[in-house]
Amino acid sequence: MAISRRDFLTRVGQAGGYGAAFASMQMLGIMPIKGALAEPIQAEAGTGKGTKVVVLGGGIGGLVSAYELKKLGYEVTLLEARERPGGRNWSGRNGTVVEFTDGTKQTIQWEEGNYQNLGPARLPSTHWTMLGYCRELGVPLEVEINTSRSSLLQNDAANGGKPVVQRQAINDTRGHVSELLSKAIAGGGLDGDLTKEDRQRMIEFLNYYGPLDKTGKYIGADRAGLKVAPGAGRQVEVPDTPLSMHTLLDASFWGGMLYEENWDWQATMMQPVGGMDRIPYAFAKALGPIIQYGCPVTEIRKTSTGVKIGYLKGGKPAAIEAAYCVCAMPFSILKKIPNDLSAPFKAVIEGSGMGLSSKTAWESKRFWETDYNIYGGLSFLAAGPSPVWYPSARLMHPTGIVVAGYMDERQIPGYQALSLENKFAASRAQIEKLHPGHGKELRNPVFCGWGRVKWNEGSWIETYGGGPDGYNTVIEPDGPIYLAGDTISHIVGWQEGAALSARRAVDMISAKVKLAKAAG
């Protein structure tokens, strides 16, 4: 009997997982150009009926685990140490308190409606799983502007330290590259690499790509910016003078220029309207009393029937038993909790190290919009806190939140040890360098250094004890315990990784439950 395309694909999917189904769909020509698809949950509806699972940690990994487990009929409890869901998915607003492990507290004082996503702030259009949850949970999205040709690049060592507009750096670079290649081809230097016909076509292409003039020279173009914009009456445009390739090589702007091209950072990017935390709050609403807030885990034990989790509730010891546990806590916190994980797991977790990513955010008048045509996007500086990240939210509102410095604290020598005051001074100086005269307009800063944020103590996993072998250890179950979170994925530091790892954990648990039921 013939099988339909859909049947075929479903069977391939079941047998080989997502990768195999995807490859087959490509072969069949059904899906030649899709970027990414969520690995489908394989388990059938009702799989979880009568089975208890406890989820540890209410970040995206824990929330997705609980949400998918609930859908499958499991009896789920999620323990979260904080009084809010989301973990690193956290939007700072007026009144938000950023508390560090050393007791330092900063209370944000911003105008109502202004906010900054202190953790993840972007949803790539290729992060199918997270976008799917936004659709499913009704979280409205808007564009997160990751690409702006009006934002800036700055290097003290080039162009007299004056910032260069990205449209100029990007387009002048392409122009010079085109001119050089055109000359090399015309000079016969690549006769062995291209057919005569392709050489001719390459030269025509480079004339457009540069663009080059009739003599094959790059002399600037509107793409690279105008000294005077075209206008009414007699006002004709005057193109900018191009930067020389020598200056561009001095500047070495390459990181900032090609930033927008990385797979994860390509337009179109999105963000929830009103703050990234709209996502965890939407999960939390769907989960209701499944989430127990203010419940830090104190021990993780294996039992003959599953797990027993000790925790605090209202400061008092409590415990919960379950058949399975999805542990979606950061390794930095997990390593401090007494547990029955196997020795290989413990070695990976104890040997792990965390990144120390940080953001410094300010409230300000939107001089970048009114005076610089910069609507969202990022400016990059070669030294000091960088990039400067302009808000995509509330375009044209009088005020907004701008980030000046989003990087690992260790990237700048001595930065980690600076006082908050000195960190703010360093941050303000960057704005002043890009936007002279405007540094003074910044007010009410907040510094969120994830290495010192309570319940995180790190921005994301940096190293696994035992390296890649360590990773391969902890992605498998340890008896009844399954780890989840971006740590358990190849998309570290992204919600997509957390969500996919959660779905994978739910699928693995369900396969085991199904097998146990069949055996029983």
Add this chain to the structure above:
Amino acid sequence: MAISRRDFLTRVGQAGGYGAAFASMQMLGIMPIKGALAEPIQAEAGTGKGTKVVVLGGGIGGLVSAYELKKLGYEVTLLEARERPGGRNWSGRNGTVVEFTDGTKQTIQWEEGNYQNLGPARLPSTHWTMLGYCRELGVPLEVEINTSRSSLLQNDAANGGKPVVQRQAINDTRGHVSELLSKAIAGGGLDGDLTKEDRQRMIEFLNYYGPLDKTGKYIGADRAGLKVAPGAGRQVEVPDTPLSMHTLLDASFWGGMLYEENWDWQATMMQPVGGMDRIPYAFAKALGPIIQYGCPVTEIRKTSTGVKIGYLKGGKPAAIEAAYCVCAMPFSILKKIPNDLSAPFKAVIEGSGMGLSSKTAWESKRFWETDYNIYGGLSFLAAGPSPVWYPSARLMHPTGIVVAGYMDERQIPGYQALSLENKFAASRAQIEKLHPGHGKELRNPVFCGWGRVKWNEGSWIETYGGGPDGYNTVIEPDGPIYLAGDTISHIVGWQEGAALSARRAVDMISAKVKLAKAAG
């Protein structure tokens, strides 16, 4: 006596116009990197008190004229043939009737909330004047997505006719260009053009720019797309196989690839939330009874004290006298109205020709979002109606309006003469080519060919009678009559041109009024 910086700039501005002030500000280092500024209105408050001006045409040129004249105290009347403001700034929604000069009527039938901007649909971040009006009139803006790395390029003559994702075309092209240039430099072909040090730095730069591998080859990169995206557990990313430079030359995707780099089309672009016509309606609200709708102009006469304009009101002849007239009608309409314009003006207007830009728009499920990661942006096809323009509004809503074909009707041989049915069939076929299987999901099309739209009969000026000399004629006043609109600017087809020409007309009138008052 020393003059302050501000004084100096104001004086320069008055003497030399915007260009001179701008250049001086750059010299003073005050405004090193601004992209564009609106030419300030020079006239003083109250200048217009006691002076009557009649404005003809309620497109952006007419609306801005009336708005600025009103601010200066003029007694203004604006005559508009239609029952709505905006002219080509027109958003089609459920119930909108597109009426052609031959009597053809299409009534749009779309879900509430869906719309298509049938005329202008983009506000560049460098169109300072229009953005300024949006700020001033409180028109909320959102991003218009002009750049998307997930949108497509298609050419029957290349890649077996299969669409190529823009991220692949753009990044594979850069990769091959980098490899070829790196090889030419290493082979000594450019020793005369670059110092030894710069050659070494160029090779390092090209390694990043490509990116190239250790042997200087371009072998693909995540930037160009992935066969399999990274995921949880063991799912590692698999990069796509690069397209060869030969295939890319066959495809000649250059126009679509570099589209986003043109001055007017660079990110960040914006649009009013809810439709571009939010702008004319905001002007109309500010102008109140100044706008007289349903009043087509029938004659334009000069008198000893100014102008006398004949028009219809409720189908009956009427007339209005004024000291000055700002005529912001398209030349295609103006040339049919009996008038007292001077012979040189008449020659330019009668000898002018209009573009025939058109849009075909459909309502559809958003398969481009769910199945192709395409959120806004444009796909380009080498033949037939193109580009396909995906909506930036209502991201993730179940349905949306997609344009399949936005071009001058004459671009495609035989297209202009096609019936609406055949135009729709040609448009649908383009979607099917880019998104196989989805052509059938398109419904309720509308074709807006501006060449046949009543009261426009053309999309924008294409040629002036007498060429550039003709342009230089009509930008000057003809006695009491001042022309305005994008036609009277170097930014044809953009609202910015219309707005700047209007502000220029208001300034010219005000200078004359001031002079007359001083003399009187």
